[in-house]
Amino acid sequence: MNENKFYSFLGIIKKSGNLISGYNICEIEIKKNKCKLIIIAEDASLNTKRKFVELCEKMNIKYIVYGCKRKLGICIGKDETSVMGIENDDMSRVVLDMLK
Template identity: 30%
Template sequence: MNKALSNIGLAMRAGKLVTGDEIVLKAVRVSEAKLVILAKDASVNTQKKFRDKCGFYNIPLLIGFDRESLGNSVGKAERVVLAVTDQGFAQMILKHAGIMSEVEYIE
C-alpha cells in the first residue's frame, strides 16, 4: 500500500482527519484544514468546489487516489474528500504523495 495512504490512516486514528463534504468545507472555512485530499474520481462539480474553496482560503489541495483507496485508508466505505487538521500529518502525506498526484498550492 502507498505510504501516503498509510499516513492518512494514521492521521485518522490520531483524530487529525475529518471526512465528508460539509465537514471538510467547514474545516476549510475556519482554517482548521492543513491539507484537503480529494479523490481523482470525484465529480467535476465537487473538484471545482474544493479547488475554489482551497484556493480562496490558501489551503493545499491534493488530488489523487480513487475514492475506494481513500475509504480503505481510513477504514470506511468510499470517501471522496478528506481534510487533515494537523500540519505534521499534512506534510508527511504530501511528502509521500507528491510523486504520484497533483498538488496545488495557490499563492
C-alpha cells in the first residue's frame, strides 16, 4: 500500500464532505450511526483508543488504528487529529481496501 495515496485519499474524502474529525464530533456521529469507518491514530491516548474501540464495537461500526495524529491531521488541513470518521460506504470500502 502506498502511504501517500492513503493520506491523499483522506484529503479527497474531506473535500467531498464525507469525513469528520475530532473527538467530540466523531463520538456524536457514531452514536447517531452515521459513520461507516473510524480511523484512530496509533499515537492517540490509551483512553481515546479504548473509548472509540468500545463505542465502535457497541454500534457495530468498523474501525482501524492507523497512522499518527500529525499525518492524519495534515492531510485534512489540521495540525493533528486523533480520530476521524468516514460517512460514505463506498469511500470507507476503498480506504479498507488500501490497507489490505
